Amino acid sequence: MNSLAEFLHMGGYGSYVWSAYGIALVAMVLAIIVPLRQHTSLRQRLTRQLKRKKES
């Protein structure tokens, strides 16, 4: 591996290799981030419901 440009070029297959890695990165990050966010909103919603029940 002589230079960064050469590394990114991947012997002419750069666009194939990096698009494959890029799609994998995006899919794998989303598949964790989305349920983590749902967890936060779910807990907030359940807490609100619990408080409302207590008040009534």
Added chain:
Amino acid sequence: MMRFIHQLASPPFFYRFSGKALPWLFGLFALFLIYGLYGGLVLAPADYQQGESYRIIYIHVPAAWMSLFIYMVMAISGAIGLIWRIKLAEVVAISSAPIGAMFTFLALVTGSIWGKPMWGTWWEWEARLTSELVLLFLYLGVIALYNAVEDKRIASRAVAILALVGVVNIPIIHYSVEWWNTLHQGPTVTKFDKPSIHLSMLLPLLSMAVAFKVYYGVGLLVRARNELLQRERNTGWVRELLHDE
């Protein structure tokens, strides 16, 4: 050990334990991922036939393995839920489906991107590719069926039966490259004699496979926690948990 497994099946224990385990699992995933990527993209030499394009293997093959592995976990835990009515088994089954679908999608897409320069086509209706596409539809069917049924315990039983019927596709995918004359190359690593791949390429590949397995663990725990919280929202332990907030 048995006691631990027994405890783990209880939703409040599982919720607390998984919360503590997640950061450690994520760290383990990062370690295997970093070695796998460095070894695969930098250290390993180019393939003598495919040049640098073969480096897609480091996501394609582990993703394809995971697509099969997660399906089996989903079907088996679905069966356990069906037979013994263990709530956590139902939750593990349905929480596995989106991650399995994601890996199946990745196996198909990275395979397609790899196929273009090597085979000259993005897609071919041959046995390996078609049966893997059927696997994606099975995952999507499981998710859709689960969402269509309001009562989640009934939904889990329906989903388990669908997943078990779909198991027939798993050996078809695995043996497709041997049973039919396919465009897809034969197995490289899982041959009973010597694997036909050099150690400098094999080690990063195995490291990526371990990383993806641990990633599945992380994703499974994250989703199972949501599912448990949702299902058990009216029980004492969830109320206690939320009480502190």
